[in-house]
Amino acid sequence: MEEEMYLQVTSGRGPKECNLAVRLVVDRMSSEADKNAVLLTEMKAELIEGLPCSIIVRLTGYDIGLFVERWQGTICWVCKSPFRPLHKRKNWFVEIKSCHPPTKEKALDLKDVHFQSMRSSGAGGQHVNKVSSAIRATHRPTGVSVQVMDTRSQLQNKELAIERLAERLEELALAKLHIAKEQQWRNHLEVKRGLAKRVFHGQKFIEN
Numbered sequence: 001m002e003e004e005m006y007l008q009v010t011s012g013r014g015p016k017e018c019n020l021a022v023r024l025v026v027d028r029m030s031s032e033a034d035k036n037a038v039l040l041t042e043m044k045a046e047l048i049e050g051l052p053c054s055i056i057v058r059l060t061g062y063d064i065g066l067f068v069e070r071w072q073g074t075i076c077w078v079c080k081s082p083f084r085p086l087h088k089r090k091n092w093f094v095e096i097k098s099c100h101p102p103t104k105e106k107a108l109d110l111k112d113v114h115f116q117s118m119r120s121s122g123a124g125g126q127h128v129n130k131v132s133s134a135i136r137a138t139h140r141p142t143g144v145s146v147q148v149m150d151t152r153s154q155l156q157n158k159e160l161a162i163e164r165l166a167e168r169l170e171e172l173a174l175a176k177l178h179i180a181k182e183q184q185w186r187n188h189l190e191v192k193r194g195l196a197k198r199v200f201h202g203q204k205f206i207e208n
Contacts, residue, residue: 003064006043007072008099010054017084017092019051021077024205025094026055029071033059038067043101056099071096073197082203093193100179108166114138115161117154118147137161144168 009025011018026042033040038061046054059068075094081087116136134149135157146168148161199208 002060002062005059005064005068006056006099006101007059007068007096008054008056009052009094009096011094013053014093016049016051017077017079017081017089018094019048019053020082021075021092021094022052022055024077024200025075025096026052026057028200028205029057032070033061033067036067037061038064058101068098071197072098074193074195076196076199077205078199078201078208079203093196096197100176108139108162108169110162112140113162113165114140115158133157135161137165139165139169142169142172144172 009022009029011022030040038059041058041060042055043058044054044056045052061067073096075096077092077094078090079092080090114137116138117132118134118136119132133152133154134147135154136145136147137158138145144165146161146164148157148164150160151157200206201208
């Protein structure tokens with residue numbers, strides 16, 4: 001069965017050299033992915049002065065766990081700064097962490113909605129209780145449901161149920177997006193330096 005995973009490659013608010021390392025790491029990951037029958041897609045990049053301080057990639061393929069294991073963790077790039085020739089530091093670190101996928105708002109597909117008619121309850125007189133005008137709409141993929149009995153018209157209640165179900169699903173999508181952004185920000189706050197999973201050298205990014 002084909003698998004899917006999302007990784008965030010981040011400089012952890014490091015200097016410009018670390019941002020360049022993010023770009024080099026993702027390029028190297030993409031090259032190795034091709035050789036391992038893994039499809040790597042760049043989903044989102046945050047740029048500072050034209051260089052990415054963070055890139056989220058999606059990996060799809062069969063048995064991608066071994067590929068992820070080779071990359072997940074701290075990556076060290078040993079190279080004299082291409083931006084500051086007199087700078088003494090030569091070790092630049094980035095970190096690769098798992099993350100939630102960036103979510104996109106989807107329009108409500110009525111094929112995913114189960115409608116159930118039922119008798120209304122509460123105010124409205126005896127006539128309301130005799131007619132199955134209330135509507136319960138359930139979104140099958142998420143289990144989110146709403147029940148509407150605002151009018152005596154089943155058609156109008158169904159239209160209202162669709163509107164309210166769409167609103168509930170939008171709220172759910174926004175909540176998931178907030179969680180994903182919070183995780184991405186936490187990932188970006190700090191990079192673990194030392195004990196690098198892999199070490200690369202020079203502007204040609206050759207692994208030691």
